[in-house]
Amino acid sequence: MITEKILVVDDESTICDSVKKILSRKGFEVENSLNATDAIEKMKEKKFDILITDLMMPEISGMELIELVKKYYPEIDVLVITGYATIDSAVHATKLGALDYLQKPFTPTELTDRIQKAVELRKSRKKEEEERERDSKMAKEVIDVDMPFVIEEIEKATSSDFVNRLTRSDIPLSKKYSVTIQCAKGNRECKIFTRTRIECKGECIEIKKEKKALLKKGMGLQKNEGLIDVDMPFNITEVESEIGSDYLDCMDRSDYPRAALYGKNAEVRKCVLVVDDEPIVCHSVRRILSRQNFTVEEAFDVDVAQQKIKNNKYDLIFLDLKMPKKDGMNILVSIKENYPGTPVIMITGYGTIDKAIEATRLGAFQFIPKPFSPEELKEIALEAIS
Known part of the structure; x- marks a missing residue:
């Protein structure tokens, strides 16, 4: 039996009436609204399961309505209907939480x-929620995973006090504290003395180690104080006064990876990977983004791309x-499973609204059809890393 209640929102009354007629014949309970404001009032008064909304509406647009619905009524599924369908609007609506786009x-x-x-x-979501609740309830009813006995039955056979005293896997065992004995020689608690019961001959071993460490540390500081590095024995202040701090920060140090020094006081360059079997596309993206302070790498082959992603950290991937x-x-699925924090922008010469929606659902940040302009590319790249 169909129990879903549907609200249709469109500023064209003929569309509302047509949708209502079609769905009512299928057994759905349908109500209409000619604007978003009226729809919001109806949602306050009555519970709906599905919202069908137009995008181009006066005062409050369809996009704004989707945002409001997902904020205050997240249980409502949204279907977008529009006469001005574009890939951008499909991606935007899907990101806001729309279930489908027609x-x-x-x-x-x-x-x-x-x-x-x-x-x-x-129905599938409801079934999954019921299964989770049932599993959670069962988990609460049994004593523990390695003692799968119902609490009530054990209490009847023994007592509630007995059940409460049983050790559970989520209760930490008492911590075992190591015992050390005070050593008179070093005037401290000593593991060696605790184990052997024999005091050190001559100076305490632990004190000797501490002195050696302090001496080593002091010598190191004295030796390198004021110098750039052991293999660059130049005074930092003198070099900085001649050529500036930016140059100094880019100089290699033995205790720093070279990459970590690049532009230390300047704007950090973001690393981008472009994956496309057309070299001209990769080169174009690289030329455009290199001017925007991006470091761009290219991959014309899937296997090469996956190896690069595995070996390097990228701030953004064009795919x-x-x-x-x-x-x-x-x-895309593989990247989002293994590197969920890395934004991926899909680029294609075969762009369709359905493909854009599918990519967005799989985790793509944006979907750009070819050809694209340099301005479009720069704008989306900067948005993705911000």
């Missing part, structure tokens, strides 16, 4: 299929959708 004009079958898909997803050997979507 372009006008659509057929009754297309609409009912999308709604049925949303209903099935809701082509269609690659030889492996589909870009599969590579």
